[in-house]
Amino acid sequence: MIPADAVLLKGEGNIDYSFVTGENIPVAKKSGDRIYAGGKQIGATIELEVLHEVSQSRLTQLWNESTLKQQDASEINSVVDKVSKVFTIVVIFIAIAAGLWHIFSNDMPKGLNAFTAVLIITCPCALALSYPFTLGNAIRILGNQKFYLKNTQVIEKLAAIDTIVFDKTGTITVAGAADVNYIGNPLSQNQINSIYSLATNSTHPLSRVLADHLKTAERIKINDFEEIPGKGLGATIDGIKFKLGSANYTGYENAANAGIEDNATKVYISAGDEKPGYFIIRNNYRPGLAETISILGAEKQLHLLSGDNDSERNNLEQFFGKSGNMHFRQTPADKLNFIANLQNRKHHVMMLGDGLNDAGALRQSNAGIAVSDNINNFSPACDGILDANAFKKIPSFLKFSSTSMKIIYVSYTISLLYNCIGIWFAVHGNLSPLFAAIIMPLSTVTIILFTTLSSTIAARYHNLTD
Structure with missing residues (x-):
């Protein structure tokens, strides 16, 4: 392994840069050629002159350079945050209005009763639990299917994806x-x-x-x-x-x-x-690639980015077609900029890659997924790691993510209906605070059961159960 950037002095270099680029075809080097850190000499011994310290090598720059250090786009505001802000304001307004209405009607006890009952019966617990229980169970299900996500917000991102970008070597091809x-x-x-x-x-x-x-x-x-x-x-x-x-x-x-x-x-x-x-x-190519690409292509825009040459173009056209969505000889910065351009056109992009050269693109994308034949090996920073054996399940993962978000919306609807009914009785003073406190947990239990069972059933529907 070459530890630092250097110049070849003696011998014939045959450098394997697969650790850095993901491409496993060695590159021939002759005396005087520059060799970058992270490569591995294949064959006879060579003599090198080191040019930079390890901290200043191209491999380190690949991690740290500004093009790969762009700040993530602002986090998606979770649905629960959006709803809770409005919910709290509306509930307080209704409680005050109900209390004042009865007070001005010369019924102080009923006014206080209505004010208190509205605040108790409309406890936002059910709303607050819809999001974490649904996506918490979803992330567990995906993990059991060898798709490991960084957090539940990634599911939200996956549900919004309309464009998918694939790396080639090690992503759609089987490494080794x-x-x-x-x-x-x-x-x-x-x-x-x-x-x-x-x-x-x-x-x-x-x-x-x-x-x-x-x-x-x-x-x-x-x-x-x-x-x-x-x-x-x-x-x-x-x-x-x-x-x-x-x-x-x-x-x-x-x-x-x-x-x-x-x-x-x-x-x-x-x-x-x-x-x-x-x-x-x-x-x-990975088993089931043709079927996977066919299913995804019917609903999403697909692109292929590769640092390799275009010798495989004819074979890849059977998967990606001749629409010009395949791009070869792409540098790490090229990949990042390509995804940024898609995002500038209002696309939500998922990047599937494997090597260090994909790190910038994975980070730039809305959802960056590293495909790994061995999840215990090195993987670049990303939103999730996909075991290569589960590659053909990508369409099901995306559909399941979308269904999970729909379950959240339905659970919000159930919770809001419960609150509307409760508020109706509370506003009219027909619901005592004690009774409201007793039935309030029922909404929480109902939402927990609904979200957990619904996401489990959705997993079965999308064939994501063992």
Whole structure:
């Protein structure tokens, strides 16, 4: 791991910036090139000259720079706060008016009785409890479904979302997973063992994918192993020179469509003078991605932002269409500004990302959700963490959030109806303060039962129960 910004002095760099950018394709570096903190050298040893202290490195700046430190938009005023302000003023006004009405009617005892009964029967407990009990139960249900939110206000934000922005690598693709296919002449068991042994001696992401694909093979002794960044692997096995890597490195000079194309990386094989074929390695999209995007796209505006190149454009069009909502080679600042522009057009934006380069966009968005294959690993600051195994439940999570807000509105209506009926009897002096104090808790119990049961039933309706 490279601890500080530096310049490459000796050796050939092959830097994996996946910790910072989320993209797991190593970047080739030559002598004199600048290398940033947070990268990891893949392959042979290199010599660096440190340029800055760790506190002044680009990795630290990525956390602290002003573009990523924008203040959050003002918090959504909770519904309960809005209602309570009006409710308190109205209740006090009605209580005073009722008391004065009876007093001016020469009935002082009834006036005091009406004034007191109105204040007791209209206790705002039921109103105040609607919000926390509904969303408290909702956040518990979402947590049981591996969607962990920072607080209940995030549910309010999710209910208002009309635009969703996706990162690519590690968000809609499975980190470290790939589909591997072999094209060419049949391989002998000895050749398979040789390829496996070569791949296990390298830490390159493609080598790890091949090693995992051939994990049932036998590891055999190899000699004169070499790894050339950007080209491939080579070793002598049983007197035969085996190579894995690019078309040029392995002697497939005339190979068509060599390298990365249409989300496929080709890894060629040579065994001495024999050239049996090549592996095609493709990114593995998350299970249920097509259905998830289809459901979300019917109700929300969707965008894809990626720091990677556009080699996957053709494959991604089957999910996002050809509407121009896919944007590649995006820097962290580009992602943040893109979301800010959407918000300036009055959109409520949810960002789904995974890497440190998404931190600014996650914070800028109305609801920033970090997708993680391992929730115990590092995740950037965000409003919630979504276990990658629950990715296909995103449409249900959003619908459930919207339903939860509707439950709050219904519970407010029930509470207000109760208060209106109580006020009617209290204003006319037909409700004693003692009786009002006895029945007042009934409204609280009713609201607690209604909100808890309704949110639980809503979870079942949206298939969010185990």
